[in-house]
Amino acid sequence: MLLGFRPSLRLLSHRHQRLQSRCVQSENTATSAAVDSVLSALRSICGEDGVSLGAAVREQHGRDESVHRCCPPDVVVFPRCVEEVSALAKVCQHHNLPIIPFGTGTGLEGGVSAVKGGVCFSLRNMDQVLDLHPEDFDVTVEPGVTRKALNSYLRGTGLWFPVDPGADASLCGMAATSASGTNAVRYGTMRENVLNLEAVLADGTVIHTAGKGRRPRKTAAGYNLTNLLVGSEGTLGIITKATLRLYGIPEAMVSAVCSFPSVQAAVDSTVQILQAGVPIARIEFLDDVMIDACNRFSSLSYAVSPTLFLEFHGSERSLEEQVLTAEDITQSNGGSDFQWALDAGTRERLWKARHDAWYAALALRPGCKAYATDVCVPLSRLPQIIVETKQDLIENRLTGPIAGHVGDGNFHCLMVVEPNDPDELQRVQMFTERLARRALAMDGTCTGEHGVGLGKRALLCEELGPEAVQVMQHLKDSLDPKNLMNPGKILQQREL
């Protein structure tokens, strides 16, 4: 039921003007008029300071770290507790306003873009670490807690949360996007490490996906609602608490680097290391183009050929065994220049190339922007897809050094592109689609880590097939019949 609205015309046209210059969508006129009439309702929930119409604040909350342009919401609210989130959701439900949850804005797929305007729920004020149980290896966190903040909090306990997507992201945001990282090969992704979620649904209902306060290490109780929400990118509910699985901080770490004559040799080594039962923590692949970029950027002198960066975790004794086994395997596959180190300083130096990869790629063409592709295929198909992809890059004159979490079959082409060159942008676009389809043809996925967001909705249909997409749509319709929860993400818009 829409209230009769009499917005101040001056205010409306002013805002309408600003919005039009960013997102040309006719729906925004009606939406911004509705928002006017609910501002006092929002303020009565969050307080005066908890509601912002400022242009800078809205812009900040309409963009993430992807290449998608900023689509600012009409208003940003800053709830302080789950009760406020629930009340705000009810207001939005009542007035048919889109709801966009916002953690740290470090996503890579445009997940926080308010394509239909609406209300952005910035959850940064809910920043408490709650309920740490060191003996049970679990902790519950609110959305404002980032992964580095949690690990700093845990530093005296001997525990850590290992999922490391690079950015210092909100942990609840990482749950929402099913984030992964460089050590997924040993510790898993968010899917394996979220025990329970508290979430607010579109109508304001608060649910606990595994039951309130529950944190058994395993469960067979009912439908897996926890993992339904993990990766739902804000389209099914707003995550307000996450119970996470913790691990012991490794006693010691060894880092190693090894060069290979071919991509095949590097991947074969990876497969064999895993088959040998080595509990390797990180195994990262850099192709020759990337190594060359890193050599230039960081003044290093690695051999310009496919390279593996490895990291082992364990007790000092087990590390010896792990490293020897890995070294043997790399040697038998033609690997050379195997270097390894135990102390933190040398380890840093050995891995410097991998750490600086993003910046090294950008430095190849100063002034350009970078976009990372994200396909993931079964390990055995990795050499083929990388070789074909490199061929594609050369044929289409594109800059795309490759870095990959090769232990998971996941790799990223860091596409360095001139943002003011429409022809190049077009070629990059076509390339990424070809790459995604190449991965799908090899039994893989178009997105191993970054999520679907705005840009991969069509690919998702190809990947899952219409039947599975239909099931997803049914779930969406039943949990969010008005399509207010982060519209335009994951599932393609339908005419209602």
Next chain:
Amino acid sequence: MSGRVLVGVKRVIDYAVKIRVKPDNSSVVTDGVKHSMNPFCEIAVEEAVKMKEKKIIKEVVVVSCGPQQAQETIRTALAMGADRGIHVEVTGKDYEQLGPLQVSKIMAALAKKEDAQLIILGKQAIDDDCNQTGQMTAALLDWPQGTFASELTMEGDKIKVVREIDGGLETVKINTPAVITADLRLNTPRYATLPNIMKAKKKKIANLKPADLEVDITSRLEVLRVDEPPQREAGVKVETVDDLVARLKEAGRI
């Protein structure tokens, strides 16, 4: 040469916590607030443990002054690799008024009692920001001091200390025994691992009172009032430079 290093550690409110002042402006809220080892003390412990691993020194003894909870801080240092701990028990009003002068008297007394070759402290605590304990301890013992250390090298029975100063870096060479205070870039402290936390439970922590060391901890300071910094007020936009100048004149700034 005992080869023994004394490291002082302080339990403070965790650096990530938002500090709040009590309504009566007497002090900050500490009840139910997360506490941890002062970050500069972590660096001091790390440096001592590194020296032991390099076999430059033989034993790391960690000291903390405070109520029962100070033992948690000592345990953390033990989990990082210190050998044993000394808890100097100070409670209640005495603890509220405990400051660098009293702590430095305690450290000096312990240095003599334990026949320490070296004292390493954090350069300052993040709650009071005094930056005095190391310097006072050295003065009481009449030992040389290498403060704001960002690099330490043992050279026989002398220590070369690279100090961070306003103009850059200063290198000094001092005799031992000496007092060192650790600055941010001295090292990156290790995180305690579970097996080491387990082992630390078996290490010894001795309990003492200041009186046992014949130290008088009466304070010469009285805190009158604690206030939060003033709330930031909204800015004002002006349309022209003339407006700006007029406003600044009004505010008495020019």
